[in-house]
Amino acid sequence: MSASPRISIIGGGNIAEAIISGLVKGGQDPSLVSVADPYPPQLEKLSAKYGVQTFTNNTACLAVFKDQGPEVLIIATKPQIVSVVMAELSAQILEFKPVIVSIAAGITTSAIHSWICSGDSKAADAQVAIVRLMPNTPALIGEGAAGLFRNTAVSDSQAALAISVAAKISKQYFWFASEGDIDSVTAISGSGPAYFFYVMEAMQAAAVKFGLGGAEATKLVAQTCLGAAKMVLENEDVSIATLRERVTSPNGTTFAAIESMKADNVSDSIIKACQCAKDRSEEISAELFTK
């Protein structure tokens, strides 16, 4: 694997910019990154800020690497656009054989494979290396958590390229053996930031109700969330339950709060909410492929 692989990125929005920023900060040669997006001002911004090559035309974005093509093709459009983009890039993908890294939520590797191969009967059985990368919004500040799945056509060196992309936007990232696990990752870390925002909103409301200032309440709540998360990550040999018990003295203040949450079955509600997210992820995936 070369130090700076040739990378094409289709879609130059939020997550794409986080990836580009991480790649360039990590030493990637920006002249070996090509980005396509329909909106010229966004491309001008990416070009000026990071020195990447930019295109309003998707096929030109891959063609910039001439006969070699890109080694990595990152799909960073909204999920609804992926079928169109795959059909458009089909011939180049079959010729250049990059590893495709798709971050589009709900789009399966078999859907991507069929969109690439559907226009060419000889290509129906083609091996197309596809990785699904499910990041989350903290990726925008380099604090993401991500899950990855690779199909059987992905070689170990291509898997290493995909991991090097995931590592640029995520602090925690893991391969999963089953593609269905990506729906679980979506329900836990993909949607998870919103669950913590929801809890933080409620704690902030309580703080304001007690008479604390809104700005102070926001910072107290956010730092408490960050500190608790760091304690979990920095004490790998201690369970989360043990960390909670350590701050819960019998009949103390934390004990009163936890007993109240237990009486209201808050834990069961959170598990049920995660299940709803997983079910919805599976449903969206089915809807997107049948359209």
Ligand SMILES: NC(=O)c1ccc[n+]([C@@H]2O[C@H](COP(=O)([O-])OP(=O)(O)OC[C@H]3O[C@@H](n4cnc5c(N)ncnc54)[C@H](OP(=O)(O)O)[C@@H]3O)[C@@H](O)[C@H]2O)c1
């Ligand atoms: N944001 C997250 O935290 C997160 C988490 C997990 C997964 N994802 C996935 O990441 C993907 C991108 O999300 P995002 O938040 O970065 O979205 P975004 O900011 O909307 O970026 C998508 C970009 O693709 C461009 N685009 C539209 N049609 C195109 C085409 N035919 N060819 C090339 N580019 C095209 C869009 O341009 P226009 O705006 O001009 O249409 C936009 O700039 C989505 O599939 C999402 O499911 C995001």
